[in-house]
Amino acid sequence: MLARQRQAVILEEARRSGAVRVADLVTRFGVSDMTIRRDLDVLAGRGLVEKVYGGATAILGQSTDEPGFEAKSVQQQAQKEAIAELAATLVRPGTAIGISAGTTTWTMARALDAVPGLTIVTNSIRVADVLRESPQPERTVVLTGGVRTPSDALVGAVAVHSLHRLHLDLVFLGVHGMAEGPGFTTPNMDEGETNRALVESGRSLVVLADHTKWGIVGISTIADLEEADVVVTDDGLPDAAREALSARAGELMIASVDEAEDG
Structure with a gap:
């Protein structure tokens, strides 16, 4: 699985359940802890999740948010x-x-x-x-x-x-x-x-x-x-x-x- 595909699945799971844990994602994807943390860094950099201790939580924009x-x-x-x-x-x-x-x-x-x-x-x-x-x-x-x-x-x-x-x-x-x-x-x-x-x-x-x-x-x-x-x-x-x-x-x-x- 490519990095962007893995990140898309992580984001989907974060939005579905509200949060994701690094340990769970390591087991699910069979990759290193560092790889998952890089994925979360990418998603956080795009404003899609907020990193927390041991994982990340979803950032759900308001239905009227309209970026320029x-x-x-x-x-x-x-x-x-x-x-x-x-x-x-x-x-x-x-x-x-x-x-x-x-x-x-x-x-x-x-x-x-x-x-x-x-x-x-x-x-x-x-x-x-x-x-x-x-x-x-x-x-x-x-x-x-x-x-x-x-x-x-x-x-x-x-x-x-x-x-x-x-x-x-x-x-x-x-x-x-x-x-x-x-x-x-x-x-x-x-x-x-x-x-x-x-x-x-x-x-x-x-x-x-x-x-x-x-x-x-x-x-x-x-x-x-x-x-x-x-x-x-x-x-x-x-x-x-x-x-x-x-x-x-x-x-x-x-x-x-x-x-x-x-x-």
Whole structure:
């Protein structure tokens, strides 16, 4: 098991039970005490657990916590790059697509330079900036209006009204969290409403979410797991999450992330 996969399982267990013990994890994974402590250091450095004597406790963010774009853009960069490259292969020349706000969708927008003739609708200022700087000349970019959020999304009545009048081939959705029951969620209620309008404008929905989004629940549901025609994630996703998504979403695509095992 790669280090990131082991860390994903440790995080899942910490969130499920509230805490994990180093001794238990050493036995479970058959690795050294030092390896487990390094794993906990990584998770603590990402703000996902709090180290305590003999183990760690989960840090469960509030359902309305909304990190800014800059803070999110430096997290899971390798995973986002791999997901973006894989998701971009779903885009066909000459199609109309929607791209929601988010750092993973922003990364995907940078991978579309080779696809000609696209019409792209987005409520993301960052995504629109990337597309505007693209060398691809045969491209139409539509930026919805709206009120700006901490994640640089444009939301609200203006954005919703414009999206309700559009008909897109594919919608690429970035999410704050995904879980059984709540589905795909966001911590911003206005962004949830706007993203629901974006989802409704598309014939097919592709959700982009790295493995750390599993088990996170924001205050507002954008879509149920069953509404996703495709979920693109990375190979750090725990087996239980893969089973849940495979059973409920249309297709699960796993992006491989090269990483040397530690310990």
